[in-house]
Amino acid sequence: MLKQLWFICSIIFFIHTAAAQSGCAINGIAGQTTRTAIKLCNTNTIIQDLVPLCENYKLPLVSCAFDGKEYKDKNPFWYQLTCSNSGTFGFTITPKNITDDYNWQFFDITNHASGEIYTDVALFAAANWSGTTGITGASSSGANSTECASAATANVSTFSKIPELVQGRTYLLMVSHNNDAPQSGYTLSFNGSATIAGPALPSLQSANANCDGTEIYVKFTTAINCASLAANGSDFEIPGFPSAINSAIGIGCIVGGVMDSVLINLSAPLPPGNYALTVKSGSDNNSLLDNCSNTIPAGTSVPFSVYGLQPAALDSIIPPPCSPVMLQVFFKKNIQCSSVAPDGTDFAITGPSAVTILSAATNCTNSAADIISLQLAAPIVRAGIYTITLLRGSDNNALTDVCGIETPAGSSINFTVNDTVNAGFTYQLIKGCRFDTIHYFSNAQTGITTWNWRFDNTQTSTAQNPVIIYNSPGEKTTQLIAGNGFCNDTSIVKFTLSRDPLKASFSVPAIYCPNDIVYFKDSSTGNIINWYWQFGNGFSSNLQNPPPQAYAAAQRDRLFPVQLIIESDKFCYDTVINYLKAAGNCYISVPTAFTPNKDGRNDYLYPLNAYRAAGLEFKVFNKFGMQLFATKDRTRKWDGTFNGAAQPPGVYIWFLHYTNTETGKKIFEKGTTVLIR
Numbered sequence: 001m002l003k004q005l006w007f008i009c010s011i012i013f014f015i016h017t018a019a020a021q022s023g024c025a026i027n028g029i030a031g032q033t034t035r036t037a038i039k040l041c042n043t044n045t046i047i048q049d050l051v052p053l054c055e056n057y058k059l060p061l062v063s064c065a066f067d068g069k070e071y072k073d074k075n076p077f078w079y080q081l082t083c084s085n086s087g088t089f090g091f092t093i094t095p096k097n098i099t100d101d102y103n104w105q106f107f108d109i110t111n112h113a114s115g116e117i118y119t120d121v122a123l124f125a126a127a128n129w130s131g132t133t134g135i136t137g138a139s140s141s142g143a144n145s146t147e148c149a150s151a152a153t154a155n156v157s158t159f160s161k162i163p164e165l166v167q168g169r170t171y172l173l174m175v176s177h178n179n180d181a182p183q184s185g186y187t188l189s190f191n192g193s194a195t196i197a198g199p200a201l202p203s204l205q206s207a208n209a210n211c212d213g214t215e216i217y218v219k220f221t222t223a224i225n226c227a228s229l230a231a232n233g234s235d236f237e238i239p240g241f242p243s244a245i246n247s248a249i250g251i252g253c254i255v256g257g258v259m260d261s262v263l264i265n266l267s268a269p270l271p272p273g274n275y276a277l278t279v280k281s282g283s284d285n286n287s288l289l290d291n292c293s294n295t296i297p298a299g300t301s302v303p304f305s306v307y308g309l310q311p312a313a314l315d316s317i318i319p320p321p322c323s324p325v326m327l328q329v330f331f332k333k334n335i336q337c338s339s340v341a342p343d344g345t346d347f348a349i350t351g352p353s354a355v356t357i358l359s360a361a362t363n364c365t366n367s368a369a370d371i372i373s374l375q376l377a378a379p380i381v382r383a384g385i386y387t388i389t390l391l392r393g394s395d396n397n398a399l400t401d402v403c404g405i406e407t408p409a410g411s412s413i414n415f416t417v418n419d420t421v422n423a424g425f426t427y428q429l430i431k432g433c434r435f436d437t438i439h440y441f442s443n444a445q446t447g448i449t450t451w452n453w454r455f456d457n458t459q460t461s462t463a464q465n466p467v468i469i470y471n472s473p474g475e476k477t478t479q480l481i482a483g484n485g486f487c488n489d490t491s492i493v494k495f496t497l498s499r500d501p502l503k504a505s506f507s508v509p510a511i512y513c514p515n516d517i518v519y520f521k522d523s524s525t526g527n528i529i530n531w532y533w534q535f536g537n538g539f540s541s542n543l544q545n546p547p548p549q550a551y552a553a554a555q556r557d558r559l560f561p562v563q564l565i566i567e568s569d570k571f572c573y574d575t576v577i578n579y580l581k582a583a584g585n586c587y588i589s590v591p592t593a594f595t596p597n598k599d600g601r602n603d604y605l606y607p608l609n610a611y612r613a614a615g616l617e618f619k620v621f622n623k624f625g626m627q628l629f630a631t632k633d634r635t636r637k638w639d640g641t642f643n644g645a646a647q648p649p650g651v652y653i654w655f656l657h658y659t660n661t662e663t664g665k666k667i668f669e670k671g672t673t674v675l676i677r
Contacts, residue, residue: 023328024054024076025318026363026371029252030223030260034114037078037172038223038258039199041292046188047257051075051177057321059105059174060121060481060488063457064129064148071105071129071149072176075183079173080114080199083165087193090162092137093175096184101133101152103176110169117172118321119488121452121481125171126163130156138162165194201297202290207277207304211333211403213270216277216304218262220288220296226253228289230282233264237278243267258291272308276301312401314413317388322487323379323420329388329413331401334368339400341393344374351386351417368402383419387412421448423482423491433572435471436497442482450488452481473499502526504566504576511611512560513586517548520562524574530567536560536580556584585609588667590618590654593674596640604637605629605654605673613658613667620673621653628652640675649677 024032029052031038038046055074064071083089093102105127107117117123128136131150136158143161150156165171177183190196205219218236229235233248246267250259264277278301281287288296312333320327329347340346344357356377362369380386389412392398398406422443430437442451442464453461455468455478470476479492505523512518522531522544533541535549537560551560560580567573586609594605607618613634620629620638628647629638640647656669 023318023326023373024052024056024073025328026361026373027052027054028261028363028371030258031077031079034078034117034172036223036260037080037114038291040079040081040173040190040196041198045190046079046291047185048077048175048188049185049257051077051183051185053180053182057118059118060124061105061127061129061146061148063146063454064127069149073105073174074176074178075180076174076176078114079175079188080109080170081173082170082197082199083167083194084197085195086165086167087195088140088162089165089171089190089194090137090139090192091173091188091190092135092139094135094187094189095133096186098135099133100177100183100186101131101179102136102186103127103129103178104136104138105129105174105176106138106163107172107174108169109172114172115319115321116485119483119486120450121483121488122450126160128158128160130158132156132158134158162192165192198292198294199290201294202288203296203300204277204279204302207302208332209270209275209304209306211307211309211401211405213272213306213308214266214268216264216266218264218277218302220260220262222290223258223260224250224262224296225289225291225293226250226257226259228284228286229253229259229262230284232283234284235279235282235288236264237280238270238275239278241270241275244270270306272306274303274305276303309403309405311405311407312399312403313407314388314390314411317413317415320380320415320417322418323381324417325376325379327374327376327388327415329372329374331370331372331399331407333401333403334370335362335372335407336400336402337362337364337367337369339395339397340369340372341395343394345395346391346393346399347372347374348389348391349374349376349386350389351380351382352384353380353382355380355386380417381420383417385414385416387414418486419447419484420487421445421482421484421489423480423489425478425480425491425493427478427493429497431500431570433502433568433570435469436473438468438470439465440468440478440480441465442480445482447484448482449485450481450483452483454479470497473497500527500568500570500572502528502566502568502572502574504564504574506562506564506576506578508562508578508580510581511586512551512580512582513611514553514583515550517550518580519548520564521545522564524564524566524576526566526572526574527569528566529569532565532567534561534563536562551580551582554582554584558582558584583609583611586611588613588656588658590656590669590671591673592671593676594640595676596646597677604639605652605675606637607634607656607658610634610658612661614661616658617656619655621655622647623651623653646677647675649675651675 030036059071061071106125107123108125126145128147129149130147131152139159142159145161203221205221207218209216229250233245238244247265249263251261252259279296280298312331315330315332318328344360349355358377359375361373363371400406425442428439475496477494481490503525531544533546537551563577565575588610589608594602596603616634628642651672659666
């Protein structure tokens with residue numbers, strides 16, 4: 001008869017040869033799942049010698065959702081702590097091989113089951129998934145609370161911003177290695193001002209005897225320090241059978257310094273009956289200690305029974321995650337691995353929807369296993385109660401336990417699958433003048449209880465149907481993670497916002513001469529529905545191209561403000577003001593005298609009122625016929641100098657050529673001017 005062996009002897013071989021697989025529970029190693037997280041003390045230094053390969057589920061990481069990468073607790077170890085004094089929580093993960101790349105993620109699970117970290121994005125607190133190798137952790141030097149996945153060559157910081165702990169709250173820390181190659185392990189040390197409360201006193205959780213009563217498998221309520229276990233089993237006794245215990249082996253001690261279970265070997269089989277297993281101080285002069293040096297009190301006991309040869313019944317199933325594609329079934333006794341049909345035909349699953357089993361795998365150690373993993377052809381997405389039933393497989397035998405007893409075909413166990421969710425959403429754009437408004441609408445699926453929106457990594461919302469205002473055009477990205485407390489789904493939509501151009505514009509004449517009329521022509525751009533003109537002469541219009549305007553004569557030049565306001569189909573407005581210069585006189589003449597003494601009056605010689613002169617040319621000569629000044633610009637003026645030297649008083653001759661822009665007539669005039677000093 002095979003002895004019942006519980007996860008030992010060949011675990012090193014398993015760690016170094018198994019590829020990463022779903023469900024770290026199959027390793028049976030304390031700390032590799034959230035429910036077996038190692039409890040921390042205030043002054044812990046954790047030395048993790050090896051990292052067994054496995055993976056659990058996808059982790060929600062909202063702040064990195066746009067990078068298209070997947071984040072999982074792959075090859076993980078989990079640590080749990082409760083804060084007794086608020087403050088900072090710093091830690092350092094130092095790989096034994098400095099070229100290893102370890103990642104971490106931190107959660108606040110206060111008043112939540114540890115498994116909810118896979119579905120509730122609100123539990124996330126901080127993370128570092130940098131691809132840079134070497135030492136990582138959280139410290140005051142970290143710039144961001146989250147560093148997303150990156151290439152090693154990007155040299156992204158391996159330290160994230162140090163988290164702040166709050167007194168009385170409970171947290172989870174995951175350390176993960178994303179590479180399937182075997183790792184050398186790491187040292188995890190802690191610093192910061194926060195104080196960590198020690199976990200509850202350790203105790204015995206359960207004890208189960210194997211079929212022939214020669215071994216007892218003991219489960220603890222928390223992780224126990226392997227070094228505190230006496231190899232001869234003297235930390236335990238069975239009242240009434242003082243010499244029954246022969247040895248004790250810690251489960252998982254080969255890959256780490258803690259264990260959550262022990263295999264006790266007995267010197268002789270116990271007869272069927274009810275017994276108690278009691279803790280006492282061992283031959284190593286100490287009792288069993290957790291990793292915080294808390295002792296399981298001597299005298300602590302747990303009952304167990306030896307049933308004799310009975311079939312190994314289905315015990316339980318690990319609660320499946322959202323849309324499970326793999327199920328893990330537990331048996332009360334170990335099953336011979338050779339009796340498990342690899343194609344999974346020892347099992348059938350029935351329920352609200354059809355479920356097909358592709359294969360079956362075991363956590364086989366010394367040809368025995370107590371967990372069988374069933375790989376499904378497709379995820380179960382329909383909610384309801386499902387049943388796993390044992391059959392005789394394609395190998396023509398039923399499952400057989402290590403005592404050689406077949407499990408009865410037809411025995412079954414139920415499990416529940418929750419409904420999936422759909423994070424799809426629609427949106428309605430309302431374009432505005434300076435900003436756009438978008439109304440978002442999530443799918444009207446019943447059962448959704450949480451909505452976590454992220455808009456361009458700058459705005460967030462937990463409303464079911466949020467309204468977001470965008471102040472700038474360009475490409476926008478919106479993400480929604482919807483959940484029902486068990487399942488969540490992510491949807492990402494990218495779109496581009498553009499601004500409708502709206503610009504008011506019109507032209508005015510360079511000059512307005514007395515008795516002229518002025519035409520204003522609109523040259524505005526945009527989807528315009530209304531025009532509002534104010535001409536500065538007391539008149540207005542709401543026509544696109546208004547009627548011509550006249551302005552009152554004045555003794556001197558005057559500026560009239562002409563304003564145009566346009567309105568778009570989005571009720572946006574733009575305004576422009578141009579000034580019309582009305583000349584007091586448009587008769588072109590040249591003064592008969594000027595006094596260039598810089599007193600601000602009559603200091604220059606030039607053609608006056610040359611507003612209607614095109615192709616103008618003005619020249620000045622002295623009485624000897626020497627040209628002293630020439631210009632084709634009506635705004636240039638002679639100041640009575642030549643080559644910087646002031647010219648003497650006297651008579652000077654001028655010539656003026658131009659074309660009258662009103663009549664088109666070419667004009668040639670000449671005359672004399674007296675320079676007076």
